[in-house]
Amino acid sequence: MRGLLLLLATLASSVLYGLSFPPAALRPLAWVALVPLLVALRLARSAAAALFLAWVWTVVMAYVVGDWFPRAVSAYYEQPFLVGLGLFFGVSTFMAAAEYMAFAVAYRSLAVRPSVMLPLAAAAAWVAAEFGRVELLTGNPWALAGYSQVGIAPMVQIADVAGVYGVTFTLLAVNASLAELWLAWRTGQARRRALAGLGLAAGMVALVVGYGLTRLAWPPGPAPAARAVPIAIVQGNLDLGAQWRPELYGENLDIYLRLTYQALRERKPALIFWPESAMTFFLDEEPLYRKAIARVVSAPGVQLIAGGPRETDSRPPAYYNSAFLLTQDGTIVASYDKQRLLPFAEYFPLGGLDLLRRRFARVREFTPGAPAPPLPTAAGAGGVTICNEAMFPDTSAARVRAGAEYLVNLANDTWVGDRKFAAIVFDTVTLRAVEQRRYLVRASTSGPSGIIDPLGRVVAATLPDTRGTLSGTVKPGGTRTFYCRVGDLFAVLCTAAAALGLIRRGRRE
Structure with a gap:
């Protein structure tokens, strides 16, 4: 008993x-x-x-x-x-x-x-x-x-x-x-x-x-007089099962372009965010797709940060899970390659175990990226983390030590398809804003996406499993916290x- x-x-x-x-x-x-x-x-x-x-x-x-x-x-x-x-x-x-x-x-x-x-x-x-x-x-x-x-x-x-x-x-x-x-x-x-x-x-x-x-x-955080930069987040809420199939290569671009056009008409943001895996094609190999993006993101000074794969010219080629910074004419200004990959989804720690491998068209698994400086965006230096990277506080701290004035998290929550998962992840990522005393922008495929201030308060957020846009402002800057310095x-x-x-x-x- x-x-x-x-x-x-x-x-x-x-x-x-x-x-x-x-x-x-x-x-x-x-x-x-x-x-x-x-x-x-x-x-x-x-x-x-x-x-x-x-x-x-x-x-x-x-x-x-x-x-x-x-x-x-x-x-x-x-x-x-x-x-x-x-x-x-x-x-x-x-x-x-x-x-x-x-x-x-x-x-x-x-x-x-x-x-x-x-x-x-x-x-x-x-x-x-x-x-x-x-x-x-x-x-x-x-x-x-x-x-x-x-x-x-x-x-x-x-x-x-x-x-x-x-x-x-x-x-x-x-x-x-x-x-x-x-x-x-x-x-x-x-x-x-x-x-x-x-x-x-x-x-x-x-x-x-x-x-x-x-x-x-x-x-704490940015100075009160710091400029507030208008931004917009696009949440496509697209089924991952429809992505990375050869017959649907680039298929979802029209959804993101339509939502981006809507956000530009309503709020006139200086910076637009698309989530991880928003682009189901190799951006640097597709000039026509870049032109299509440029036709929508055409206002002077507007920039786009979007997630998608990147392929190298090496043989055999290496593939990266990346975030791209584009100007209004479709030029790729800078990119970030994900450094901390998700086991069994983006790389395979057990090489002999083929049970959990997936094939995504040409992409079988990703390569970890090398350290890179923050993206030079219209809102200041943006420290990017992709998906699960934001679950680890040392990754965000490294971005701030590299000069990030605000944090960006591009995420793909669609593959799980569960609101409990999405809500717990959102809470976890929220604490990164407090630790670093930086604004944090989270763009998720299916939500919640949101803007979080340096006190960990959710300024604005989308509902999960919805398609739409979110507008708001971020203020770049802030001093390094004790936690940033000592981990x-x-x-x-x-x-x-x-x-x-x-x-x-x-x-x-």
């Missing part, structure tokens, strides 16, 4: 954690969602039982926030649903559960002789687990705890110092202190220590919220602190 109750507590924790993310977005749940898991880990009879509970928590949590994964894999790679389900279990186990299982062992060890500092030590260990998720193998930043608070402005401002891990640390300190309080009341022992730990966690919350309110009162130093320090605590505990034993 005891084991069953601990399992039920773990399952409840998984569901509560998932519900703190979109589409439910019950964000306050994140402050208590992990309490049942932490209690279950403490009460498990053995380390093996704790490891099992951590694995169960991860897999169930991953399904609550990522039930789209098996379906998307099955449809995208044209494989049976069981293949998608198998890959889901593999990714959840090796790119998330392994880290949380390590946390379970560390947490139980740190709690052998609990102290007032245990909630902070547990928070540091959880941050270390999330940091490992992002940095190990190909990286898995999906649904880190801190992203559940995007939309609560005072809570996320700390990201310009500590990144998402600063938010995660605060959440875990509260969860761990509540777990200690529950255990103390259950046993009738160490209630003072538990209350002191809760007070310590409350102090952390006060510091983080106080910092956030200060930032909101005196906003994930806070996460590194948390990892070191957790490791040091375990070493000291081991010596005492």
